[in-house]
Amino acid sequence: MRRRCYPSDTTTAEWALIEPLLPVPACQTRWGGRPEKHPRRDIVDAIRYLVDSGCKWRALPKDFPPWRTVYDHFAKWTAAGIVGILRDQLRRRIRCGAGRAPQAVAIVIDSQSIKAAEIVSKATRGYDAAKKINGRKRHLVVDTRGLPLMVMVTPADVSDRDAAREVLFRLRLMHPELTVVWADSAYAGGLVDWARSFLKLTVKTVSRPKNTPGFVILPRRWVVERSMCATRRSVCIPG
Structure with missing residues (x-):
């Protein structure tokens, strides 16, 4: 077992929360399979290191399992919805605490356009004319404490209203208890009527006061803005 020496490594308490939420190893199912060669905690630590440092998969330090093994587990767990399960579990624990x-x-929704690297496929990026950014757009939904419920990534040329339809539809299926959505003026218009008619959601927009120069903290919206800033602390945010 590797020695934990990076700031991103899981603590004992963190691993106690994460481990039960991971899928059962194939070798322990009725269909059977080969035993996993590397400890799952080492694989999770490798994923956290990559997110924290922004390194390439192939550049993972040698004290972690092989990068291909780490990537395969990450892809498999992501497809199984494990990232969302972990996020929801953490959010519930914090709220109850x-x-x-x-x-x-x-909930509060907002978007952020981010410049994409040259190696990013043209099919998955676009030009945000308003922000003058060629890249991708991150659509983030948080609760009123700033804890994330969903994040969806689109090309940057996808409008906030168009993306919000898919985001809110998916959220409605997963969280039928939702009633109110706070957003900025970019989400005004047809989305408000559509959400009320088809999803039974009330979309309330918060606009910046007119003739107010400089930085202004806006009610409700500042929560998601704060969460957007927090995501920038991680060099790489997979998925």
């Missing part, structure tokens, strides 16, 4: 209900009924 703060004396709140485990599930949110009000």
